[in-house]
Amino acid sequence: DFPTEIVVEGDVRVLVPKLEAYKTKAWEYAPSKAPVFYNPAMEMNRDIAVLALQAYGRKVPHGLVVSEPLAGCGVRGVRFAVEVDNVEKVAMNDINPLAVRMIEYNIRLNGVEGKASAENKDANLFLSQYAAPRVRFDYIDVDPFGSPVPYLDSAVRALRNGGLIALTATDMAPLCGVHPNASLRKYGGKPLRTEYCHEIAVRLLIGSLVFAAAKHEMGVKPALAYAVNHYCRLYAFIRHGARRADESIRRMGYILHCFNCLHRETHIGIVPRLEWKCPNCGSVMEAAGPLWLGELSDEGFCESTVREAERRELKESKRIMRLLSLIKGESGGPATYYTIDKICDKHNLRIPPLKSVITKIREKGFKAVPTHFNSRGVRTDAPSRVVKEAVEESL
Template sequence: MGESSTEISEGRVKILVQGGEHKPEKTVGFYNPRMEFNRDFTVATLAAVRRKGWKALDAFGASGIRGIRFCKEIEGLEVTINDLSQGAISMIKKNVKRNKVVAEILNRDAAALMNERKFDFIDLDPFGSPAPFFEPAFRSIRNKGIVGITATDMTALCGIYPKVAKRNYGGTSLRTEYCHETGARLVIAASARAAARFEKGIQVLSVLNADHYLRITLRVTEGAECANKSLENIEPAYHCFDCGEHGFKKKCKCKKKLSEFGPIWSGSIFDEKFIRSGLKILETQDFGTQKRLIKTLELMKEEVRGSAFYYDLHKRYKGNVPRIAEAIEKLNEKGIKATRTHFSPTAIRSEKFSK
């Protein structure tokens, strides 16, 4: 490593990363600086809900940055950092020692490891789709544990390659103005089905849409009834490309033919207690992306009581686009509940849209 390594500071840790191109399939100990917000969000929210003695798994360690931050910034966790690459393991060991933390470091296939061991928190951030790791993760997770999923395969989830979405997640995607949310709901539906195979149900704590990825946080509860209840929240969705209406009802105001997609998760995607707990942590801890974290969580807090899906004002208006606050006020005056959404700065979360 020597001369080709560079020191990186993030959160409360300093790590060495290999120089050269930042490509996960080619770089040993891959470090992606654009994912700092993802890691900050994970640390802040996990710190808010973790219990002392929890066993946490960073399933795809790479440079070790995420797992080392768990050790350094969250009290009471027993952390395991895993990676299949022997080169990455060498770097992780050096970075763990460099930060004077204690972590179990394993050189294993992530799926095989999760099939053998039990954890209270599992972080999935693989190169490519996370779908192949759902069953091992939900087999492994303990009762009331949390699974955090990062999905970067947005071309499949956003309707560019709907057949890929069908293969990976068991539902078709559709290219729409709100496709990032439906993509997240596809991932959640696939997660619910995977958990149900082990008689476990899921509760969605949050969906984060940021940059080029989705970050989904799920709480898992054991029991066949919990599994059955989760599966009740999976159903097909519909979109009308003529009038723009969309939702889980097979009808629209213009009575034209609807495009069906999914099935997707139809339940809530934000938990108010979880989001408020994350905001509480931000009062006492400072992160590199602090302002963005606060803004995002505050928007999520608004979205808790909002409907599924959103409308992009820039796509709805020709010419003068009203301010978000003005548009929300007008909808509320008509008895239509509307809120802002962190999914898009130009969109409104609303059951239906009216100018």
């Protein structure tokens, strides 16, 4: 009915829309124009999903039952069925009947008819069918075009106790503070346009999941979270129990930021007592939140995912390994990071090598590691004054 082509991704061959046929201008975003959604630029996202699911699957004593409620052409779900060892069943869904036909074709093309299935329903309706205790999923991957928030409620209800949820958010403009009201409406938290806005985006995403899960007396434990390119991605364990929900809410709070001297501080609590005056320069600070202030990733899960990456040959292997290594290195670090460029711009300094700045900060007795969020960023518990000194000493 429309132009298609066979592409190879990971270990699978899949039929996808021929995107060139829907691109009339060089700058057009073809995936959104095609009759069935397929975005080749998200291959690394899908690669990491395969690695994360395999890492999770090795710790689960039974065959995994997996769901992709917004499957598009089905490439992700088919890859799960083919590439992840202990996947027992992959339930895919899309509201677009053309997409379902394409998913069914791709299931047959890869010989996973016994493992994978496709339904043609609204995503929330599809997930709600699996909310009863004995039919829930071990893993749900919510990968929408835009925000995953409309699907959080039905997703957490359809996930078993201890299950893993994966979320993609591509609406980075609201999350990064370009449209703060949109972020407040969707994610229940206020962003800030700071140099670490991508981290704030991830923390707002986790925060929205915390509140969605808490309504059902479930707690959230992030396993792996990152932001690259035009999206942020979260893998989190959902654990049942009011106490766990309360524990998650206790890790919510606010980040105060001084746009004058770049000082920042965190305040735990939904209604904390905030001192708006910057202790460093006396300016009035601005707040982001409520958002998640706990760990963004679990070091053990990162390590397991790295091991899975080492076992496979993927197109983006080097990039994935570097990303996962940086995320692992950041585990246990403080909230927010500094970017060398911003400090240098603020104080009219030349930009020194990042490694040199990190060394200088460590010499002053503080922790400092590079961050995956920004290639010129440093995650450190040092105050802004010390970071500035380290930059100056590195010139």
